[in-house]
Amino acid sequence: MTLQAAGRVRCDRTAAWAALQAHYDAAGRGFDVRDAFAADPQRFGRFSQEAPHVFADLSKNRIGADTEALLLQLARECGLEGWRDAMFAGEAINHTEQRAVMHWLLREPAPAVPPAAPEASGAVAAGRRDVHATLQAMLDFAERVRADDAITDIVNIGIGGSDLGPSMVTKALDDLCHPGKRLHFVSNVDGAELGGVLRTLRPESTLFLVASKTFTTAETMTNAHAARAWFLARGGSEEGLQRHFAALTTNVEAAAAFGIQTTFGFWDWVGGRYSLWSAIGLPIAIAVGAEGFRGLLAGAHAMDEHFRTAPLERSLPVRLGLLDVWYRNFHGFATRSVAPYSHALRRLPAYLQQLEMESNGKGVDAEGETLPFATSPVVWGEPGTNGQHAFFQMIHQGPDILPVEFIVLREPGRDLPEQHPRLVANALAQAKALMQGKASDDGHRRFTGNRPSTFLVLDRLDPPSLGALIALYEHRVFVSGALWGINSFDQWGVELGKVLAKDLEPRLASGNGEGLDASTAGLLRRLAPGG
């Protein structure tokens, strides 16, 4: 599909792009947030945004009202609204795989009366028919596992999108998790991970969930076969396998061929990194129950509606996505640090790395043409306050500007709530220090300030708020990807390494480097047994 056919215009081909460059040269480069606050008493209000379950303060960023106006013009000229509507209409916007992109459909509330006639496009109507029956079956299964005292350990075997979302969410909602169920996430093909978990388990009290959209991913299949062998070797029977293994996949046939009968399916229009809302979310449903899982979906749906209906200038995903474009393409800031001031959200940076960098880490536009500008920032981070005692030195005083995104909860979690004010004060202090800086005659003690940050606030870390936060990030990635003119929904960049690994593995035994480049051949010899 050409950009033009899709009603899209690549950002660098718009009038707004040139206007933004001129604006950057004239005012953006030298923009000082401290001066902007002094000049505009309304700045906090102007650059903060309420969205469902999430409040955002963008005012400590290097943007003025004129910057945002031009960025909004850019969004309109790029056809963002039409592209967003195409996603919500179920069009095959993932054109390199000829797939619709409808993770949002998984979050729609069940219709009071099932729709008789398809009122939307074919893909949406078909999806709507399937989603709720599958969801109900999965949630019923989750409730049965929760009620089954014989099952104490649930092992999710999956990688990438079949691991990061459920792993992050179950940690985030730990306060609400079933106290009698231990959840384990095994992703790496390094036997140390599965081996370490299996050592703590007994087959009769363990449920394995084999989570893989394709059911072909090498790491997951290797671990699933090893788990099955372990189960059978410890006295488990073939019938027992049926009670102790379930599959979460779009490839029901492959799961059956593996020997698993209990399968919860989903559809090719759910991208791996957007799949925690589907059957891939089963570990979440087991941990927090059907009601909790529905709460997660409801929060995400509220954010979907915000993204779908709010005018661009009041849309939080749009404002954040535009800021990303401004920083990446005009200021040249190459990274964004994510700093959740919440131990529970400690895996959010890892989750966002896949969501953002696998979606928008592309070097060609939708037509395959090489892009003359940068795309996804490197997303990285650690929970606060830990990061403060590690890399914040560089964020405060290093020569690079590293925008930070703080995520703060108004209400404390269950444990030691009296420590919460100290946590929150630290987040506020860091954001303030980054902006304000500190003058000193001694260069070592000088803080230049004017270092940008965004501050996201959730009232509490409950399923709806977390669902909304994740959906916010999904849509923000959509926005910047739309402007860059790329396909945010494929991931061809992960394929080459998979193919080469298949060729290299058998060579490891012999050290045979024939036909390989000198470096790989040399390493292979060094790594071969006795090398």
Ligand SMILES: O=P(O)(O)OC[C@H]1O[C@H](O)[C@H](O)[C@@H](O)[C@@H]1O
């Ligand atoms: O769920 P699976 O099919 O096993 O895929 C797991 C992961 O591996 C792939 O290589 C992709 O890079 C990811 O987008 C995907 O989430």
